Amino acid sequence: MRGSVVSRRTALWGAAAVLGSGAESRLRVVVVGGHPGDPEYGCGGTIARYTGAGHVVTVAYLNRGERGCAGQSEAPCGELRTAEAGRACAILKARAAFVGQKDGEAVVDDPHYRQFDELIAAERPDVVFTHWPMDRHRDHRAAAALAQDAWVRAEGRFALMYYEVAEDTVGFRPDDYVDITGVESARRAACYAHASQRPDHYYPAQTAITRWRGEQSGHAQAEAFARHARAVGARLLP
Numbered sequence: 001m002r003g004s005v006v007s008r009r010t011a012l013w014g015a016a017a018v019l020g021s022g023a024e025s026r027l028r029v030v031v032v033g034g035h036p037g038d039p040e041y042g043c044g045g046t047i048a049r050y051t052g053a054g055h056v057v058t059v060a061y062l063n064r065g066e067r068g069c070a071g072q073s074e075a076p077c078g079e080l081r082t083a084e085a086g087r088a089c090a091i092l093k094a095r096a097a098f099v100g101q102k103d104g105e106a107v108v109d110d111p112h113y114r115q116f117d118e119l120i121a122a123e124r125p126d127v128v129f130t131h132w133p134m135d136r137h138r139d140h141r142a143a144a145a146l147a148q149d150a151w152v153r154a155e156g157r158f159a160l161m162y163y164e165v166a167e168d169t170v171g172f173r174p175d176d177y178v179d180i181t182g183v184e185s186a187r188r189a190a191c192y193a194h195a196s197q198r199p200d201h202y203y204p205a206q207t208a209i210t211r212w213r214g215e216q217s218g219h220a221q222a223e224a225f226a227r228h229a230r231a232v233g234a235r236l237l238p
């Protein structure tokens with residue numbers, strides 16, 4: 001069992017060695033987020049780096065954030081935030097996908113594990129990013145649990161990385177850093193595409209984090225990631 005995982009890891013490291021050298025070496029990346037905006041805030045620069053290098057990124061939103069518009073009922077709010085997510089993904093040259101769970105009511109049980117495992121398997125990812133398991137929001141913790149289950153089901157065939165989002169992530173301990181200085185404008189535009197979500201409040205908070213991560217890694221701004229202890233990953237980052 002362990003041996004097969006190790007051999008697959010070796011294959012992944014082999015893929016990383018030719019990263020960026022042609023279409024056959026394109027990575028397939030999935031970024032899982034609880035709500036529209038989470039992947040853009042936590043990984044927007046890294047997504048832009050991946051797609052800028054020709055890799056393929058799918059952003060999988062657990063729900064449509066339909067409870068997240070002040071004074072609006074769920075249906076129009078969900079439509080608005082779906083459109084915002086579409087614009088953000090267009091800016092980052094990623095594809096938006098929706099898992100179909102309900103905002104604030106993420107279900108983690110056998111049928112939902114299976115549904116999510118199938119979704120991830122269909123993407124054939126090399127790398128999956130998801131929320132930190134100790135995030136404050138229950139939908140984020142559910143996204144972490146679902147992604148980890150998909151990783152277990154896939155017998156570790158993809159790298160599993162955790163990201164941080166302002167005001168939600170606590171106790172985060174990063175392993176790896178991605179320089180996002182050169183893609184800051186794309187990250188900003190993708191976050192501001194979520195105009196219903198007070199970007200003037202949240203974007204500076206996230207930028208404070210990426211400046212701090214930059215100080216730790218020698219860049220003006222960086223996104224930081226924690227690697228699953230049993231997963232490869234650092235060399236699959238842009």
Ligand SMILES: [Zn+2]
Pocket residue numbers: 034035038137140
């Ligand atoms: Zn969220």
